[in-house]
Amino acid sequence: MREIEVSAVLPVYNDLKALRAAIPRSLDTLEVIAPGGFELIVAEDGSTDGSTEFVRECEGKDPRVRLLHSDERLGRGRALNRAFTAASGSIVCYYDVDLATDMRHLPELIDTIRDGHDIATGSRLLPESTIVRSGGREIASRGYNTLVRTILGSSLRDHQCGFKAFRRDRILSLLPSVTADHWFWDTEVLVRAQKNGYRIREFPVQWRQGEGTTVRRNDVVDMGSAILRLWWRLHVEKS
Secondary structure (H helix, E strand, O other), X not given: OOOOOEEEEEEEOOOHHHHHHHHHHHHHHHHHHOOOOEEEEEEEEOOOOOXXXXXXXXXXXXXXXXXEEEOOOOOHHHHHHHHHHHOOOXXXXXXXXXXXXXXXXXXXXXXXXXXXXXXXXXXXXXXXXXXXXXXXXXXHHHHHHHHHHHHHOOOOOOOOOOEEEEEHHHHHHHHHHOOOOOXXXXXXXXXXXXXXXXXXXXXXXXXXXXXOOOOOHHHHHXXXXXXHHXXXXXXXXXX
């Protein structure tokens, strides 16, 4: 049985086009930074566009690719919980399948955990970060992260960047307390980790907005509601 140090996870939902580029690019990058052994887990979440079949083909050609399929739609948070639990590596990471964060940052992400941190997270909102996205999403992102810092007491700048790594044992011990099952998972993990004294490093990344991303009024309402629900759980329910 081959030894695995790093388990990289790609959360996927109807992302066939992005997968065609992300899988070979991931394998090439991981070969360099994890020569001791790695696996690429595709957490495929109820896709209907042929993503499942494509990943299964890749899995048949390369044993380092691993399909983790769900017939039902889990949501990103639950899909990541499932993938990290099933992972074999002592370091687990995930990044968005559209590779919005430049893959040249992956070595730094993994090395941060090797150097003793519990969590590493890319940031689009540090002064040294380089980002390309629409004005609407920029305003929404900055507003959201300001609310997280103000209401939930986080010291981090960017909670939702889809580019994170964890010591597997440390993230697994935290997951039972995390209730978010979709997009808010990232924020809740980082907020709860800070409250539990985890060593977290946030570093600047180069990031570009993916195709077809827009901000709707309901998104803004959902963001505010999720923040307030977590505040209630932390301060009233004491969960």
